[in-house]
Amino acid sequence: MAVSAIFGAKVKRREDPRMITGRGRYTDDVKLPGMLYAAFVRSPHAHARIKGVNIEKAKKIKGVVCIYTGKDTEGKVAPVPCAWQIPNADLKVPKYNPLAVDKVRYVGDPVAVVVAETPYAARDAAEAVEVEYEPLPAVVNQVEATEEGAPQLYDDVPNNIAFRWTLQGGDVEKAFQEAEIVIEQDLINHRLQPTAIETRGAVANYDPSTGELTMWMTSQNPHIHRFLISVMTGVPEHKLRVIAPDVGGGFGSKIHVYGAEAVVAFLAKELCRPVKWMEDRRENYLATIHGRDHIQHVRVAAKRDGTILGIEVKTYANLGAYLSTAAPGIPTWLFGLMLCGPYRIQAVKCEVIGVLTNTAPVDAYRGAGRPEATYILERIIDILARELGMDPAEIRLRNFIPADAFPYQTAAGPVYDSGNYEQAFKRALELIEYEKLREEQRRAREEGKLLGIGISSYVEICGLGPSRGVRATGFGLGLWESTTVRVHPTGKVSVYTGGHPHGQGEETTFAQIVAEELGIPIDDVDIIHGDTGEIPFGMGTYGSRTTPVAGGAIALACRRIKEKARKIAAYILEAGEADVEFEAGKFYVRGSPEKSVPIQQVALASYAAGEGEIPPGMEPGLESTVFYDPENFTFPFGTHVALVEIDPETGQVKVLKYVAVDDCGRQINPMIVEGQVHGGIVQGIAQALWEEALYDKNGNLLTATLSDYAVPTAADVPSFVTDSTVTPSPHNPLGVKGVGETGTIASTPAIVNAVVDALAHLGVKHVDMPLRADKIWKILKEKDIAK
Amino acid sequence: MARKKQLLETAETYVSVSMKVNGVPCSAKIEPRTLLVHFLRDVLGLTGTHWGCDTGNCGACTVIMNGKSVKSCNIFAVQADGAEIITIEGLAKDGQLHPIQEAFWENHGLQCGFCTPGFIMQAYWLLQQNPNPTEEEVRRGISGNICRCTGYQNIVKAILTAAEKMKR
Incomplete structure (x- = not known):
């Protein structure tokens, strides 16, 4: 593949001019004439029966238009569907009402909705709605929820177990029989709050004369939302238009279908007036999905030389009170499939028990299942190394899948497309000067300083994905991606993509793809996304899929356009098609580059469509619509290394150095790749050190504001050293793999490994996250280090 | 009525x-x-x-x-x-971006763009208070703002670049 100046260049983002001048257009910026405002009444109880809802006082508040309770919307707005119904797991999908009818099951469960002339009036009235509850015992911990006598959330889900899922590959029994050493460890991968800075919200507008309903909403996948909101509200899919304008971060939380958005659509239709609803931050924390929340037990069989023979994992996954859109697939497929990581592990067994509890629904959050798998492996391999007296670098090198083994099918099932794990690993160690750091650490320990070095190697599954593969896991639709690339008569190009970037910069990188493929200036290309009224059905942006899948679709569409353009050019040049070359946007007969036809001239000819312009019988026009269904997933990989120092007096952890070497295949725009890695690293460090969604035993969320939920600021993190290796994906049209989640996946275990390493000489083998100062200080006090 | x-x-x-x-x-x-x-x-x-x-x-x-x-x-x-x-x-005057806006653009100091106006305004105030900040001072000076996308590195870089630009 020819590499031009534009593909691979650090092109400044085209999204930025509107965003740095305040002209970005987010959902809350949509204001329509006659617009009403909705506010939800949410349960203050984690588990309670609804005895009655009194709206009389609320109705009298000035500006209130109407109030609907769960009983009022029952039968009018259908329950929220679960779209990833995993097979062979005895899956139970309880009824998920958009507004609770008889029972509330978590703090924040919506009970009623108020509509008023102003947002302030709506909120006043929501507070004035009197709901009579009969509180019931609640359970928030997923292991306790399965125990005898635990509160039951549903009559038809015994022991609160929504599913039991198992994955097995290779001979696990044999691996443990042959083991020279077996390591066991309990691990907690705690719950997180995704925290897109823009909360969720929607504006709906219904036109009774046409029956059309238009929604602006904070969505990562407008077509999925259109499809499912159509099913829930009965608005026919072709009469429902979903526009996801600029979206202020998603991190998974805006993939899912929630009851609230469907209720807003219903209200607009009922009232024949536009209705807006925006969450406040507390509502976002209570009722938008949370992520992670695994209680894990892991066993590893190994030889004394460090070779890992097999791994066995049992996980209790907390799913929250209802099964959110993709909830069953995240802790199962996206977790279990990656339990071999970058290592030649010949046997794997994974059992996942999905449990319903009185907490907010849990679903895909940045990394989604893969950070949980990587964390297990990277922690256990460090624990094993320590047990064997090996260096954590040496044990990884011993177990890596070698570069010449690809494509490589792991015991867990997936076929890794390409990789060179050792190369990225060695580069990372070289950049952080690993040997020198170990020396520094030895000296520091003598002086009473607590320095730790943590390594984390990972491979992740993304580029979701081949439709037959994902359908076999029970996912509701295939995961192809669509595009229409339209060349206009002047040679300018509009690209309609089913991806919906919301920070990932594809308005720029996709234009780079088109500029490269068609040999035209990047300024001649526009990328249009996020509006179901304009683009073909698309699957949206999540799971690091947009560049490999939507980008792949665009490349293929450009190539089809070039095929047709070549025929037209050959006709104009009166040459055989096979003799026509294409270079830098121009067609010419091989050997005579001086007489050329630019693609812009071909475009005009394709629309003029007369004699001498296009071949007889050819269809006019120059555009292509492609639905690209990838043949495999993509598997980015890399190694991150962290150096941390613990303050022996306070237990505070400081990240001193951080090196990330990632391989996401070919890079379209290295500046954007680097930005994705930076952001991912900070989210991963945040889980390791600070962030934790905390419920008390009664199911109250203690971290329901940004004052309580510890998202790091610029003062909490250092600058990172990033580098990359390039191992193209052999099956992707562009050789790209995806990079949106790598940083988050790799950084959490790197930091935890570093902190445990800093404490290792004190006999500390493992500490559960988050490694906040109070927790470390207690350990240091026990060891007589801190005063 | x-x-x-x-x-x-x-x-x-x-x-x-x-x-x-x-x-x-x-x-x-x-x-x-x-x-x-x-x-x-x-x-x-x-x-x-x-x-x-x-x-x-x-x-x-x-x-x-x-x-x-x-x-x-x-x-x-x-x-x-x-x-x-x-x-x-x-901030922009006569169609001309403010140096801070330029620096955010040039240094990939934003992704989803939602927190960006707040960061730019904070940087505007910070650089008036301290036209020559160190990286440490920039990090502390913007610690009242949260960005969930960028990991801050390029925001810090943008503000340091803007400080240089504004001296010219």
Whole structure:
């Protein structure tokens, strides 16, 4: 593949001019004439029966238009569907009402909705709605929820177990029989709050004369939302238009279908007036999905030389009170499939028990299942190394899948497309000067300083994905991606993509793809996304899929356009098609580059469509619509290394150095790749050190504001050293793999490994996250280090 | 009729505020509890100022009020009566981006863009206070703003670059 100046260049983002001048257009910026405002009444109880809802006082508040309770919307707005119904797991999908009818099951469960002339009036009235509850015992911990006598959330889900899922590959029994050493460890991968800075919200507008309903909403996948909101509200899919304008971060939380958005659509239709609803931050924390929340037990069989023979994992996954859109697939497929990581592990067994509890629904959050798998492996391999007296670098090198083994099918099932794990690993160690750091650490320990070095190697599954593969896991639709690339008569190009970037910069990188493929200036290309009224059905942006899948679709569409353009050019040049070359946007007969036809001239000819312009019988026009269904997933990989120092007096952890070497295949725009890695690293460090969604035993969320939920600021993190290796994906049209989640996946275990390493000489083998100062200080006090 | 009466009753509780926003005098009758961020966004239609948390933690609503950076979700519009306000919309002059805006663009200092206006306004104030900040000072100076996308590295780089640009 020819590499031009534009593909691979650090092109400044085209999204930025509107965003740095305040002209970005987010959902809350949509204001329509006659617009009403909705506010939800949410349960203050984690588990309670609804005895009655009194709206009389609320109705009298000035500006209130109407109030609907769960009983009022029952039968009018259908329950929220679960779209990833995993097979062979005895899956139970309880009824998920958009507004609770008889029972509330978590703090924040919506009970009623108020509509008023102003947002302030709506909120006043929501507070004035009197709901009579009969509180019931609640359970928030997923292991306790399965125990005898635990509160039951549903009559038809015994022991609160929504599913039991198992994955097995290779001979696990044999691996443990042959083991020279077996390591066991309990691990907690705690719950997180995704925290897109823009909360969720929607504006709906219904036109009774046409029956059309238009929604602006904070969505990562407008077509999925259109499809499912159509099913829930009965608005026919072709009469429902979903526009996801600029979206202020998603991190998974805006993939899912929630009851609230469907209720807003219903209200607009009922009232024949536009209705807006925006969450406040507390509502976002209570009722938008949370992520992670695994209680894990892991066993590893190994030889004394460090070779890992097999791994066995049992996980209790907390799913929250209802099964959110993709909830069953995240802790199962996206977790279990990656339990071999970058290592030649010949046997794997994974059992996942999905449990319903009185907490907010849990679903895909940045990394989604893969950070949980990587964390297990990277922690256990460090624990094993320590047990064997090996260096954590040496044990990884011993177990890596070698570069010449690809494509490589792991015991867990997936076929890794390409990789060179050792190369990225060695580069990372070289950049952080690993040997020198170990020396520094030895000296520091003598002086009473607590320095730790943590390594984390990972491979992740993304580029979701081949439709037959994902359908076999029970996912509701295939995961192809669509595009229409339209060349206009002047040679300018509009690209309609089913991806919906919301920070990932594809308005720029996709234009780079088109500029490269068609040999035209990047300024001649526009990328249009996020509006179901304009683009073909698309699957949206999540799971690091947009560049490999939507980008792949665009490349293929450009190539089809070039095929047709070549025929037209050959006709104009009166040459055989096979003799026509294409270079830098121009067609010419091989050997005579001086007489050329630019693609812009071909475009005009394709629309003029007369004699001498296009071949007889050819269809006019120059555009292509492609639905690209990838043949495999993509598997980015890399190694991150962290150096941390613990303050022996306070237990505070400081990240001193951080090196990330990632391989996401070919890079379209290295500046954007680097930005994705930076952001991912900070989210991963945040889980390791600070962030934790905390419920008390009664199911109250203690971290329901940004004052309580510890998202790091610029003062909490250092600058990172990033580098990359390039191992193209052999099956992707562009050789790209995806990079949106790598940083988050790799950084959490790197930091935890570093902190445990800093404490290792004190006999500390493992500490559960988050490694906040109070927790470390207690350990240091026990060891007589801190005063 | 009932609705008209209701609206009239509401109007009685309104108060007048006047302020200069991006050099333009403006006044309106508002509910006394109207937050400055809502006044800017909903009354004046200046939607470049965002809100993200209600508790003064995220800084997406940062604007300049009488020369100081403030979080406009923690201020009532009536407290800004008579004030001079600068929002993100007021930074570029005659179609020319402010050096801070340029630096954010050149250094990939934004991704989803939602927190960006707040960061740029905070940087604007920070560089007025300290035209020669170190990386450490920049990191501390923007620690009242939260970005979930960038990991801050390129924001810090952008502000350091802007400081250089503004010296020229």
